[in-house]
Amino acid sequence: MTNHFQNTSFLKEIDFTTAELNYFIDFALHLKDMKKKNIPHKYLQGKNIALLFEKNSTRTRSAFTVASVDLGAHPEFLGKNDIQFGKKESTSDTAKVLGSMFDGIEFRGFAQETVETLAADSGVPVWNGLTDQWHPTQMIADFMTLKEHFGHLKVLTLTYLGDGRNNMGNSLLVTAAKLGVNIHIGAPESLWPAQDIVDLAKAEAAKHGSDVLLTADPQEAAAGSDALYTDVWISMGEDVDPAERINALKPYQINQALLDATGKDDTIVLHCLPAFHDHKTTVGKQLGEQFHMDALEVTDDVFNGPHSVVFEEAENRLHSIKAVMAATLGDLFIPDSLFDEK
Known part of the structure; x- marks a missing residue:
């Protein structure tokens, strides 16, 4: 089996090509359809996921939790009082410990450096749930919402x-x-x-x-x-x-x-x-x-x-995060050739 994204971390948008970003968006739309039709998609059966939250959250925590369960994984929430985030234990040491126990790690917090260190030293896929500099999982949901509504992205x-x-x-x-x-x-x-x-x-x-x-x-x-x-x-x-x-x-x-x-009726x-x-x-x-x-x-x-689609957009956090987790940690067939520059 080939998985182009196997053991890849999802830290910021600039790490991915246009084709790869479009893959996450289309996969998210596919997984949303599967959930609506009650088709099981246990791509992460038996995996354990650490959810690290230095910053509080409603949508990101809910989406990662439900996405983990839908994919067959077990999520474990660790808030700012449960983990040191460099105060009494370095981020690098924390990464090594968590990487030895969990199959994937989500981080939502302040410094981009923290999520980058977790990815470098944990040995497992790490997903950025938000830092002060980037919010990549939100982007997959947002552009998924645009594509769902307009049927395309180019020229919008x-x-x-x-x-x-x-x-x-x-x-x-x-x-x-x-x-x-x-x-x-x-x-x-x-x-x-x-x-x-x-x-x-x-x-x-x-x-x-x-x-x-x-x-x-x-x-x-x-x-x-638009x-x-x-x-x-x-x-x-x-x-x-x-x-x-x-x-x-x-x-x-x-x-x-x-x-x-805007001068448009369908914005x-x-x-x-x-x-x-x-x-x-x-x-x-x-x-x-x-x-x-x-x-x-x-x-x-x-x-x-x-004109508001804010609650559809919020729901799409679930499906987009699920796509990122499944693609980077699951045993999916995603050949490299799919992303060859045309």
């Missing part, structure tokens, strides 16, 4: 509005460019992605016939877009002045006016969640009242409106 235009230099801005910029999707970033210049990531995305876009646009004008960013995407304006654990950040990003809120600015709205679209959360209520806003990064009428 995706606009991301908000904090462009966080992990979502980085990942969307590079992944879209690699997949031939036009990518617009609408953000204040101070919140644009780092120049090396922009340069990387532009080089990939040139190869795949797509455009990269960075603009401080939200209307220009939205024009012609999908508008946003994220919370202040990331988990980020030490910033809320007033400065929120006032800077108010013009980039996804609302009906910005949706109309979809994406959000990686959680979202402050109303006052029904403690944080959303506190910030909303403080800044006299009914919602922050996306208005409730848009978030719960007919």
